[in-house]
Amino acid sequence: xxxxxxxxxxxxxxxxxxxxxxxxxxxxxxxxxxxxxxxxxxxxxxxxxxxxxxxxxxxxxxxxxxxxxxxxxxxxxxxxxxxxxxxxxxxxxxxxxxxxxxxxxxxxxxxxxxxxxxxxxxxxxxxxxxxxxxxxxxxxxxxxxxxxxxxxxxxxxxxxxxxxxxxxxxxxxxxxxxxxxxxxxxxxxxxxxxxx
Amino acid sequence: xxxxxxxxxxxxxxxxxxxxxxxxxxxxxxxxxxxxxxxxxxxxxxxxxxxxxxxxxxxxxxxxxxxxxxxxxxxxxxxxxxxxxxxxxxxxxxxxxxxxxxxxxxxxxxxxxxxxxxxxxxxxxxxxxxxxxxxxxxxxxxxxxxxxxxxxxxxxxxxxxxxxxxxxxxxxxxxxxxxxxxxxxxxxxxxxxxxx
DNA sequence: TTCATTATATTAACACTGTTAATAAATATA
DNA sequence: TATATTTATTAACAGTGTTAATATAATGAA
Numbered sequence: 001x002x003x004x005x006x007x008x009x010x011x012x013x014x015x016x017x018x019x020x021x022x023x024x025x026x027x028x029x030x031x032x033x034x035x036x037x038x039x040x041x042x043x044x045x046x047x048x049x050x051x052x053x054x055x056x057x058x059x060x061x062x063x064x065x066x067x068x069x070x071x072x073x074x075x076x077x078x079x080x081x082x083x084x085x086x087x088x089x090x091x092x093x094x095x096x097x098x099x100x101x102x103x104x105x106x107x108x109x110x111x112x113x114x115x116x117x118x119x120x121x122x123x124x125x126x127x128x129x130x131x132x133x134x135x136x137x138x139x140x141x142x143x144x145x146x147x148x149x150x151x152x153x154x155x156x157x158x159x160x161x162x163x164x165x166x167x168x169x170x171x172x173x174x175x176x177x178x179x180x181x182x183x184x185x186x187x188x189x190x191x192x193x194x195x196x
Numbered sequence: 197x198x199x200x201x202x203x204x205x206x207x208x209x210x211x212x213x214x215x216x217x218x219x220x221x222x223x224x225x226x227x228x229x230x231x232x233x234x235x236x237x238x239x240x241x242x243x244x245x246x247x248x249x250x251x252x253x254x255x256x257x258x259x260x261x262x263x264x265x266x267x268x269x270x271x272x273x274x275x276x277x278x279x280x281x282x283x284x285x286x287x288x289x290x291x292x293x294x295x296x297x298x299x300x301x302x303x304x305x306x307x308x309x310x311x312x313x314x315x316x317x318x319x320x321x322x323x324x325x326x327x328x329x330x331x332x333x334x335x336x337x338x339x340x341x342x343x344x345x346x347x348x349x350x351x352x353x354x355x356x357x358x359x360x361x362x363x364x365x366x367x368x369x370x371x372x373x374x375x376x377x378x379x380x381x382x383x384x385x386x387x388x389x390x391x392x
Numbered sequence: 393t394t395c396a397t398t399a400t401a402t403t404a405a406c407a408c409t410g411t412t413a414a415t416a417a418a419t420a421t422a
Numbered sequence: 423t424a425t426a427t428t429t430a431t432t433a434a435c436a437g438t439g440t441t442a443a444t445a446t447a448a449t450g451a452a
Binding site: 109110123124126127154157158160161162163164165166168169172173174175185188189192 | 362365371385
């Protein structure tokens with residue numbers, strides 16, 4: 001019962017890495033316990049020696065993607081001017097991360113009825129991630145009297161709704177059809193929300 | 197091979213009605229061919245004598261729900277003053293229809309990776325439905341010079357994005373937690389978009 | 393009415409899904 | 423080396439959509 005910690009972590013990672021590859025590539029529709037295990041080089045039942053169920057495994061991926069997304073956004077926004085311009089950059093980078101990995105958007109915002117990711121706290125963490133990324137800049141804006149506390153709250157709400165709407169329609173429903181059109185719509189929406 | 201038309205339509209409706217009941221009640225997660233057939237009083241394989249596959253059946257439901265949604269919106273907005281106020285009423289009614297039947301929202305805007313509803317034209321019809329409902333009022337606004345053609349296009353786009361974002365987060369992710377909070381957010385968003 | 397043909401409904405089966413229990417294999421301990 | 427423990431695998435269950443083969447019901451002609 002007292003399993004070697006290092007070995008256990010290593011084993012877990014084999015499965016997590018396999019699952020991440022599938023999610024990034026084919027997306028949620030292609031993931032299955034047998035699929036993950038095969039890619040990890042083990043039998044499907046072995047997975048259950050390291051995870052309670054597939055939800056637990058998938059949520060480990062969610063946490064990793066979350067970190068990756070944070071880094072992607074950081075890299076894509078650090079050179080922007082602080083305040084409103086950086087909020088715009090952060091949001092654009094956030095959107096582009098999910099455009100690059102539609103399967104991860106599915107996992108973060110769409111999936112619910114199927115059997116992955118259902119812990120309440122997990123959901124709060126996911127839906128709050130744009131908020132968390134923008135928070136330093138929102139505080140900066142309030143401190144410099146560019147925004148009131150109330151208008152900052154309102155703005156981050158509007159941003160999240162528009163981002164989720166834009167991405168849901170583009171990723172899930174192919175509307176608009178091209179990336180160029182999509183990004184033009186993104187620009188319009190963000191300008192309207194951020195620059196009033 | 198030359199089946200009685202009336203009987204065929206009747207049979208189709210038995211399955212469609214059964215599927216609609218399930219979708220309205222438990223939602224997409226609970227639907228299955230065996231489930232539908234049992235509720236219709238037939239064997240699961242009989243369904244395939246009347247539909248090519250379950251996607252075809254589900255899309256018949258989509259069309260029905262579409263009509264029902266139109267009527268619901270019509271009833272909830274016909275007494276509003278024409279122009280911008282009615283656009284707001286239409287959008288609110290549209291939102292409330294999906295709040296009442298979250299499973300239908302799933303079917304209309306979320307589902308894609310799973311195996312229901314995938315014909316391209318069908319998707320266009322669904323995502324264009326708010327646009328279609330608002331169109332007479334948008335034209336009215338342009339004619340009365342309340343809006344320019346360009347600002348009308350922009351408005352309907354923003355409306356759709358916000359509506360889908362609001363509903364996705366509320367239905368799929370329980371954010372915000374209460375209906376009251378949700379409707380307050382709806383009001384804020386719609387006011388911001390429609391009344392500038 | 394009886395028989396043959398056609399149309400419709402049903403059961404059995406296939407390939408998948410997540411998960412669990414029983415078994416096989418590998419490792420560690422004495 | 424022999425025993426005990428840990429880890430991995432196969433077999434199985436209940437579920438999914440779908441298809442082929444079979445059973446039942448309805449219809450036609452004699």
